[in-house]
Amino acid sequence: MLHLLFLSFFSFLSPAHGDIHERIMLLSERIKQHPDSTELYQARGELYLLHGDKKEAREDFNFCLEKELKTDRVFLGLSKTLYAQQLPDSSLYFVDQALALNSINPTCLEWRGFVLQSLDQFCLSAKTYEHLLAITINPSPSLYIDAAESWMACYETSAEENAISILRAGLDRLGKLHILEKKLVAAYVHYNRFEDALSLQTEMVSHWSLKALPYFERAKIYNSLGDSVAAIDDLRAAIASLDQLPYYKTNTSAMKTIRKEIVALLNQTIK
Secondary structure (H helix, E strand, C coil): HHHHHHHHHHHHHHCCCCCHHHHHHHHHHHHHCCCCCCHHHHHHHHHHHHHCCCCHHHHHHHHHHHHHCCCCHHHHHHHHHHHCCCHHHHHHHHHHHHHHHHHCCCCHHHHHHHHHHCCCCCCCCHHHHHHHHHHCCCCCCCHHHHHHHHHHCCCCCCCHHHHHHHHHHHHHHCCCHHHHHHHHHHHHHHHHHHHHHHHHHHHHHCCCCHHHHHHHHHHHHHCCCHHHHHHHHHHHHHHHHHHHCCHHHHCCCHHHHHHHHHHHHHHHHCC
């Protein structure tokens, strides 16, 4: 997720031409002409960070703060720089400073959720992601997954229901996306709610076009419950589903790997 956050943060900087190094050089020339322009330092700091120049980025953001340019962009940039320098506690402090200036900055909220996860503050991370989802018009599926993962690692009493609810909300809002369905099944299994897991997995068998995968995943659930007969039936159905595919699909490395895994589990289950 980290690289996605960096890319989204700097998407507004992407020009029609030129690479990052060239843009840094151009900004540096402008800074020579306008050495007191904190906005130029702010922009260059963001480019340095995108380029992986952590030390230079931190210097530019610190210059902005020294000159009293205290924007959410400066604080967020400094937060990301400090995290890249393995200072997550300081990173959290500065992203909180950014949110104090702009409490609905979606990039800041997503970054805060990530930093809290890395600090094992899962309950706060989950609540941050939920706040972000509440104000986001077109959320990505990954935000629902990040929120659910934080709830699944949280030990509050309501964490289980919150993890399930957030994934259901994602499916209601975004439709029956495979990635969200798989995560919800995983959440059910995590909380030993095997009947719910089997029910959803059976729905997935009915509406997925490539049925080998949902059959395979349901077989794993049956195996964990000790129902080898049902697991074997599903594994054989998964192989039959693969056999029905045209050669150009089954001959890919991904499909070959899936077949090997299915056959291996079938042999293991039969024994």
